Amino acid sequence: MKVALLSLFAALVASSAWSDDALDARLKALENELRCLVCQNQTLADSNAPLAEDLRKEVRDLATGGKSDDEIRAYLVARYGDFVLYKPPVKSTTYVLWFGPFLLLATGVAAWWGLVHRRTRAAADSGAPGETAAAVRARELLDD
């Protein structure tokens, strides 16, 4: 009986410690993608600002109260705006932010491809493929 109680107790302690670790890890991950509004280039996890402390406490309370990560994010966005998220949502006002770089990359690739294409065509026009301008000139001289 004693052994059974003891092992039950041990199991309880272990499980509560485990769930605390899991919660800590979850909060840490969440706080790492939230911005502190006071020191704007720090995450909520890194910042020592009093507001960041309060918000970490708030986030923890919400999490232990059974709120999901998305619900917690929504809670903060409702108060501070999308700015609290280090990963901004994809919506019409952020299309340029999300897709602009890819558009620039595509434009660059197209320009590069066009340039290379034009150069090889110019080379092809001035003689047989693989022949340099000097070779063309030499052949012309020989033909004379």
Place this chain on the structure above:
Amino acid sequence: MKVLRWSLPLAIFLVILGFLFVGLFRDPREVPSPLIGKPAPAFSLSQLHQPDRTLTTADMRGQVWLLNVWASWCVSCRVEHPLLVDLARANIVPVIGLAYKDKRDDGLGWLKANGDPYKLSIVDQDGRVGIDFGVYGVPETFVIDKAGIIRYKQIGPLTADALKQTILPLVRELQKS
């Protein structure tokens, strides 16, 4: 094609220049509040002068009012305070003071020393109501209309310009409607 060779880089350069130029005059600390146009969060807070009495959002229904978030530990609050005192004297709009994360005695002492421009003062000791209002830098001032909708938020200390050009015209307009 020849024209593109120099006009395209120039156009891109000018666009970037334009963005950077506009950026010079914008304050990255001013984060637009998502609460503008939304109902002011409901609160029920103990009054600064009479701890046993409370003030709720609903008590302010039917009038245009300003909510000024301040604290005795806040340095830039001293900068805007004379403007608030003047505003109170002009008796245009009631200002409710919210002592944010402040001790009651400190807040009372500060008001005694610097003048009390507030129709009523309330205390948000743990900063919970501050979070609901999206406060991240004291002082902040909210303009709230008769229906309890937040219409404007001043982040940082009030300035004579901001009062004269933005806040008071808005208050007058809201009072008419």
